[in-house]
Amino acid sequence: MILDGKSVAEKTYSEIREKIEGMVSLPSLVLLCDEPDSSNKTYMKSIVKQGEKLGINVVIENTGEDPIAQVHRMNSDPSIAGVMIMHPLKNADEKSVLAALDPSKDLEGRTVSNLGGIVNDEEFFAPPTAEAVMEMLFQYDINPKGRDVTIVGRSNTVGKPLALLLLKKGVDATVTVCHSRSRDIAEKTFNSDIVVSAVGIAKFLKREMVRPGSIVIDVGINFLDGKLVGDVDYDEVSQIAAAITPVPGGVGSVTTALLFKHYLKSLERMGRIAR
Numbered sequence: 001m002i003l004d005g006k007s008v009a010e011k012t013y014s015e016i017r018e019k020i021e022g023m024v025s026l027p028s029l030v031l032l033c034d035e036p037d038s039s040n041k042t043y044m045k046s047i048v049k050q051g052e053k054l055g056i057n058v059v060i061e062n063t064g065e066d067p068i069a070q071v072h073r074m075n076s077d078p079s080i081a082g083v084m085i086m087h088p089l090k091n092a093d094e095k096s097v098l099a100a101l102d103p104s105k106d107l108e109g110r111t112v113s114n115l116g117g118i119v120n121d122e123e124f125f126a127p128p129t130a131e132a133v134m135e136m137l138f139q140y141d142i143n144p145k146g147r148d149v150t151i152v153g154r155s156n157t158v159g160k161p162l163a164l165l166l167l168k169k170g171v172d173a174t175v176t177v178c179h180s181r182s183r184d185i186a187e188k189t190f191n192s193d194i195v196v197s198a199v200g201i202a203k204f205l206k207r208e209m210v211r212p213g214s215i216v217i218d219v220g221i222n223f224l225d226g227k228l229v230g231d232v233d234y235d236e237v238s239q240i241a242a243a244i245t246p247v248p249g250g251v252g253s254v255t256t257a258l259l260f261k262h263y264l265k266s267l268e269r270m271g272r273i274a275r
């Protein structure tokens with residue numbers, strides 16, 4: 001079975017449209033960048049395009065002399081509902097810029113407060129990519145309770161927060177997180193019910209690393225010969241997996257939709273729309 005992210009995303013966009021219908025002068029979503037690479041440019045373009053479809057103003061802003069003061073101004077500006085600090089920032093210390101961001105405007109859940117808050121269910125926002133994996137499982141009735149889940153990749157945006165989300169009481173998965181120094185990753189992925197690949201290497205997850213009948217979630221966003229591809233050797237793995245997410249049109253589509261859902265949550269917190 002192919003787990004279609006586009007239809008999951010569309011459901012989220014419909015909910016958002018319903019909530020903001022008829023509203024005028026909606027606060028903006030700001031994408032703060034300095035020298036964006038091609039991957040960032042592609043992502044920003046797609047967020048701007050989606051914002052246009054929803055009637056939400058997405059503003060691309062460049063870092064100036066003092067990015068920290070810039071972020072402080074955004075924090076207190078009621079015409080801004082959320083800020084995405086594009087990664088990597090090349091001319092500023094990204095950690096310090098993130099530390100300046102108000103967690104309630106940190107739509108990507110990258111601040112220490114939001115990341116740490118996941119442990120106690122206290123986050124304003126969890127990273128949308130990690131949430132998108134959970135949403136795909138939920139929408140397709142794949143219950144991770146008691147199942148062995150291996151996540152390949154330990155980033156702050158996917159691997160670590162996803163492990164925490166899967167470990168929450170009530171979700172109750174048994175989680176293994178692999179990384180570049182892990183021994184025998186193939187043995188761990190093969191012995192899992194659900195495999196999530198978030199390493200950023202095209203065709204990293206091969207057929208022999210996956211047990212027939214398991215579920216494969218591809219979080220990879222890689223550009224190969226100008227084409228967007230995931231981490232999974234899709235043609236091979238899709239022949240044996242019980243369910244698999246495609247790239248494009250899988251987790252990535254849901255991630256962007258959840259980013260806008262977070263924008264909506266921010267409007268609610270600001271008192272601009274009813275909860």
Ligand SMILES: Nc1nc2c(c(=O)[nH]1)N[C@@H](CN(C=O)c1ccc(C(=O)N[C@@H](CCC(=O)O)C(=O)O)cc1)CN2
Binds near residue numbers: 043108249253
């Ligand atoms: N602050 C951030 N900076 C950057 C991020 C990020 O998530 N937050 N991501 C990377 C770029 N990137 C992934 O590594 C990326 C590039 C392109 C897209 C994209 O085009 N998404 C499509 C959906 C794709 C799909 O269907 O799989 C979309 O938005 O509709 C996403 C992520 C750089 N910096």
